[in-house]
Amino acid sequence: MSSSLALPARGSRLAFLVVGLCWLAVLFDGLDMFIYGSVLPHLLATKTFGLTPDRAGDLGSYATFGMLVGALTAGTVADRIGRKKLMVACVALFSLASGVCALADSLAVFGLGRTLAGIGLGGLLPTAISMVSDYAPRGRGAIIIGLLMTAHHAGGILSAYVAKWLVEPVGWQSAFWVCVTPILFAPVLAKFLPESLSFLVAKGRTEEARALADRYDVELPATKSSVRQGAADRWNALVNLFRGGEWTQTLLYWLASFGGLLLVYGVATWLPTLMRAEGYELGSALTFVVVFNLGGIVGMLLAGRAADRFGAPRVSALWFALTAAGVFLLSVHMPMSVTMVVVFLTGVFLNSAQTMIYATVSIRSNPGDRATAVGWTSGMGRFGAVFGPWLGGQLLAANHGDWGFTAFALAGLSSMVFIGIAALRSTKAAGTGTDSAEQELVAAH
Structure with missing residues (x-):
């Protein structure tokens, strides 16, 4: 034995x-x-x-x-x-x-x-x-x-x-x-x-x-x-995403992913610079990066459990709403201690909100189409990842750096709306299990 x-x-x-x-x-x-x-x-x-x-x-x-x-x-x-x-x-x-x-x-x-x-x-x-x-x-x-x-x-x-x-x-x-x-x-x-x-x-x-x-x-x-x-069967799985009324659902997921990754990579690229523009010293601005990513670690560990209890679509929509509020608050010069808390909480919600989009797509998709649905949702979202850093640079170049956090907050609100509508429209049975939980994370980031 x-x-x-x-x-x-x-x-x-x-x-x-x-x-x-x-x-x-x-x-x-x-x-x-x-x-x-x-x-x-x-x-x-x-x-x-x-x-x-x-x-x-x-x-x-x-x-x-x-x-x-x-x-x-x-x-x-x-x-x-x-x-x-x-x-x-x-x-x-x-x-x-x-x-x-x-x-x-x-x-x-x-x-x-x-x-x-x-x-x-x-x-x-x-x-x-x-x-x-x-x-x-x-x-x-x-x-x-x-x-x-x-x-x-x-x-x-x-x-x-x-x-x-x-x-x-x-x-x-x-x-x-x-x-x-x-x-x-x-x-x-x-x-x-x-x-x-x-x-x-x-x-x-x-x-x-x-x-x-x-x-x-x-x-x-x-x-x-x-x-x-x-x-x-990959091609058939892709076509299935647009059959009947599914095309609306698919486009809503793609738009939500676009806004989510625009937000993730826009903030990741410009957070220290935008915080300096708000009047913080370079050392403090880099400390915000540390706090933000600490929040990301906590968020990744908490989001899955919250989704298991309340459902991935609800958590994704709520997370994006809280992210948008946190990102917008960063445009306001607050006491350092308060700002640190806001940056931490923003990191908690921002980084895992996008992952919950993948979870929602995985749960709401037919098992045979699941890998294709998640993969293409991630792929379309990556165009937002390209657009986010560019957008921040354009705003700063036009001397509208104060609008940077506002623009990223609006991206978060748009993802909240799109994933919320997609979840309400979906009538498919939610399937759970280890395989879907693993697949939904494959395209993360």
């Missing part, structure tokens, strides 16, 4: 090793994503590369456009080379791209570096989520994925400290050199991270997949035939 109990315990430890490696990869992903916003106030103050607010907004959009490309191509590339190799390649790509930024002698070269970094960043997150879904201990898939998502915000916290400690005394390049160091982590991933079970099954390497599943004490994914059938 003792030996039968020892294997699952060992398997769980091995599974958590996989989760830990993916968590570190996503941590570096978050660091690289948020570092631009953290150093942006310094770049604007010193007029590096002749940078102006509108050009700064364009640069912010380059990274999110690269993320769009990376996210849309990650699945195809992973199906060819494997999820493990793709994760290693993504870490290497965004690390080396940060080196391009650090060495840049012109705005064009810097923009190229951010675009390349975005491709790596966009490809890593969904691949890492897929990986931990394969290796999460039995019955803990949704919790493990939620834990993984906290790494992205931990990276945002790290980016603020990197900027706070290095930029002023050493120079802005030092922050991007720090973002090159994850390249040292790529060989660690290559050596210790096993291949995705889903990929092995899809390639017909069933015995290898079964051996890994037994070793890590996890369940084997769907069979090869079922995976092929799902791939063949």
